[in-house]
Amino acid sequence: xxxxxxxxxxxxxxxxxxxxxxxxxxxxxxxxxxxxxxxxxxxxxxxxxxxxxxxxxxxxxxxxxxxxxxxxxxxxxxxxxxxxxxxxxxxxxxxxxxxxxxxxxxxxxxxxxx
Amino acid sequence: xxxxxxxxxxxxxxxxxxxxxxxxxxxxxxxxxxxxxxxxxxxxxxxxxxxxxxxxxxxxxxxxxxxxxxxxxxxxxxxxxxxxxxxxxxxxxxxxxxxxxxxxxxxxxxxxxxx
Numbered sequence: 001x002x003x004x005x006x007x008x009x010x011x012x013x014x015x016x017x018x019x020x021x022x023x024x025x026x027x028x029x030x031x032x033x034x035x036x037x038x039x040x041x042x043x044x045x046x047x048x049x050x051x052x053x054x055x056x057x058x059x060x061x062x063x064x065x066x067x068x069x070x071x072x073x074x075x076x077x078x079x080x081x082x083x084x085x086x087x088x089x090x091x092x093x094x095x096x097x098x099x100x101x102x103x104x105x106x107x108x109x110x111x112x113x114x
Numbered sequence: 115x116x117x118x119x120x121x122x123x124x125x126x127x128x129x130x131x132x133x134x135x136x137x138x139x140x141x142x143x144x145x146x147x148x149x150x151x152x153x154x155x156x157x158x159x160x161x162x163x164x165x166x167x168x169x170x171x172x173x174x175x176x177x178x179x180x181x182x183x184x185x186x187x188x189x190x191x192x193x194x195x196x197x198x199x200x201x202x203x204x205x206x207x208x209x210x211x212x213x214x215x216x217x218x219x220x221x222x223x224x225x226x227x228x229x
Binding site: 004006031040041042043045048090092094098099100101102103104105106107108 | 165222
């Protein structure tokens with residue numbers, strides 16, 4: 001039990017589908033993150049949410065849409081994805097979002113786009 | 115912008131041998147440094163961190179890392195590895211993204227411990 005739970009663990013979707021990834025943290029943290037992990041590349045930060053604000057990453061295509069209804073839940077809505085979007089999507093949380101705060105990760109959702 | 119270089123993508127070693135996983139970062143200003151470990155089919159777990167104070171930091175399972183400001187390095191070491199240490203190890207440096215903290219990760223080093 002990592003304290004950060006992601007569902008589903010695996011997802012296969014076609015390019016015309018719409019699906020959502022879910023993340024829930026049970027640690028009482030105030031900041032939540034979406035990362036993309038692709039083979040042979042560093043982890044890429046996609047989005048950050050805190051109690052105060054959502055921080056955009058302008059390099060993320062609009063086919064990825066985050067939603068954070070409260071400090072414990074985070075979603076990543078997916079639509080019209082491309083095969084190159086296949087990757088492991090990791091959710092993380094941190095206590096306060098400060099730069100000295102370590103991240104607590106979920107086990108990820110393995111996404112395959114066909 | 116910060117960057118992290120992990121010089122070795124794969125490190126094979128025999129059980130009970132010592133190992134060093136190398137990490138260099140780009141910043142010349144004060145930083146916070148982290149090592150994370152990822153076991154197969156799992157997310158990343160914090161292994162150890164350097165925030166301030168002693169430049170040598172240790173984890174509960176025998177790993178240690180030394181912050182070297184002059185060489186901008188944070189190499190990870192273990193004097194005697196076990197089969198269960200087989201995993202991918204990521205070095206990360208703190209950064210800021212807007213008003214939020216963020217971590218910049220290296221590409222990872224796959225440690226393979228053979229019997």
